[in-house]
Amino acid sequence: MFVPRSLKIKRNANDDIKSCVAKKIKPEAEDLHLDKGRDVDALVSKETTAPDRPRSESGSFPSPAGQLAEAGLVGPEQGAEEPVKSFSKTQRWAEPGEPVCVVCGRYGEYICDKTDEDVCSLExxxxxxxxxxxxxxxLKLSSRQKAGSEPEPSPLDDVYVYKEHPFILNLQEDQIENLKQQLGILVQGQEVTRPIIDFEHCGFPEALNNNLKKSGYEVPTPIQMQMIPVGLLGRDILASADTGSGKTAAFLLPVIIRALFERKTPSALVLTPTRELAIQIERQAKELMSGLPRMKTVLLVGGLPLPPQLYRLRQHVKVIIATPGRLLDIIKQNSVALGGIKIVVVDEADTMLKMGFQQQVLDILENIPNDCQTILVSATIPASIEQLASQLLHNPVRVIAGEKNLPCANVRQIILWVEDPAKKKKLFEILNDKKLFKPPVLVFVDCRLGADLLSEAVQKVTGLKSTSIHSEKSQMERKNILKV
Known part of the structure; x- marks a missing residue:
């Protein structure tokens, strides 16, 4: 049985210095030097607590929505407060999968709010x-030397307007149609812009172009070629493509550009059906946002403590990446205002409907302005998605890469009819066959207990390394399993 974790926050009301923060909460840091006689404000440590323990400590973080997150969440014993570590030598070494201090390599227990990097101590x-x-x-000195007497340009223009690149404009209409046909791009809609052929055709800020190259994006995939320019123009989109076709980057780039030039926070929302997918999308978004000014994300998912998510939400984040259930809970608490949202993405929309999230998604979208740009992304477009699109999208552009409503073409599917009592035996035969078995192998079962028992049986009978993953395992366990 797992006991949920919470936070214990120490605050000194007589001191205005904001310093290091625990992994869960990040107050502002103001001083670069460590003075012996100086108290530390907003010190946070992790503790185990009973799930429904009332929280009544006096210190609390300011909350624009009714002080929803209290500053003191204490353990069941109301024990002594653990101070933030002053020196790196008092911090333990990081275990596999744990964050690492960027300076000394020890356990990165805290986050520096100025840089979002992991640190182990005040030192x-x-x-x-x-x-x-x-x-x-x-860097400033180097740029001044290069520029000479020229004034430094501002990092970003006040507004971004997508314009078709001269190379794209000079292509003949039949060349564009041949390109779409060869790449399997199907487009439906009124006045649809032409596809790009290179990321440089988008006119992104230099920092974003560099991030694309660092992340391995050299040439856009078919879905990205058409979906990115349409998204940059602010059109509603219904997009469908195979798994692994680059749909995530296809919607993240319009999201980043839209949020980058908006002053209100938050200004972009991405909804996903599962926390693992949300974590993956946020990681990819952070890679692409690196070096862009004032660009912060927040991850709002179940299975992780709520207080640090609420605190992060108040740090002027631009992009929310969330699962419907957790975001709806936060909305009901009046802990987030979505009036400034300019672009919404519903990722894996078909999976969202299968999991019964349609009403939750609709409830969330009721809190968003009507003129908001909406993008629906799905591996397939069944009738249920068509119906949802008719409710949510205004004059949309439909972009389909690959065969419509067909499974991924890169996956070979074989069906074997096996009687129920012989299922395990057949599975062991396949796993022992060197021609058929190519690790890793993913086996789905219909219950959590079945996953645990089958994993043990596979390891015992075949000698292969096997593990199970399901909802009763903690988020940390699941992440470690996926890394292995």
């Missing part, structure tokens, strides 16, 4: 901020 936080300051000064 390493100060060192890290000094390193960042020195690096920034070197």
């Amino acid at each position: 390493c936080k100060a060192k890290h901020l000094l390193q960042v300051k020195e690096k920034d000064e070197k």
Whole structure:
């Protein structure tokens, strides 16, 4: 039985200095030096607590929506408060899968709110901020030397407007149609812009172009070629493509550009059916946002503690990545205002409907302005998705890459008819056959207990390394299993 974790936050009302934060909550840091006689404000440590323990400590974080997250969540014993670690030598070494301090490599128990990097102590936080300051000064000096007497340009224009690249404009209409036909791109809609052939054709900021290259995006995939320019123009989209076709980047790039030039926060929302997918999307979004000013994300999913998510939500985040259930709970608590949202993405819409999230999605979208851009992304487009699209989308562009409503063409599917008592035996035969068995292998079962028992049986009978993953395992266990 797992006991849910919570946070214990220490606050000194007589001190205005904001320092390191625990992994869960990140108050602002103001001072780069460590003084012996200086108290630390907003110190956070992780503790185990009873799930329904009332929270009544005096210190609390300011909340624009009725002080929803209290500053003190204490353990069942109301024990002594654990201070933030001052020196790196007092911090333990990180275990596999845990965050690592960017300075010394020990356990990164805290987050520096200035840089979002993991640090292990006040000492390493100060060192890290000094390193960042020195690096920034070197970059500024270098840029001044290169520019000479020219004034430094502003990092971003006030507004981004997508314009077709001259190379794309010069292509003949029959060339465009041949390109779509060869790549399997089907487009339906009024006045649809032409597809791009290179990411450079989008006119992205230089930092975003560099992030694309660092992340391995060299040439856009078919779905990206058509979906990105349509999304950049602010059109509603119903998109369908095979798994692994690059749909995530196809909607993330319009999301990033839209959020980048919006002043209100939050300004973009991505809904996904599962927490694992949400974590994956946020990781990819952070890679693409690296170096872009004022771009922060928040992950709102079940299975992880709520207080740090609420705190992060108040840090002027631009992009929300959430599962419907957790976001709806937060909306009902009046802990988030979605009036500034300009673009919404519903990812894996077909899976969302299969899992029964349609009403939750509709309830969430009722809190979003009517003029918001909406993108529905799905592996297939069954009748239920068509119906949902008719409710949510206005004058949409339909973009389909690959065969409509067919499973992924890269997966070979074989059906074997096996009597129920012989299922395990047949599975063991396949796993022992060197011609058929190519690890890793994923086996689905209909219950959690069945997953555990089958995993043990496979390991015992075949000698192969096997493990089970299901909803009764903690999020940390699941992440570690997927890494292995």
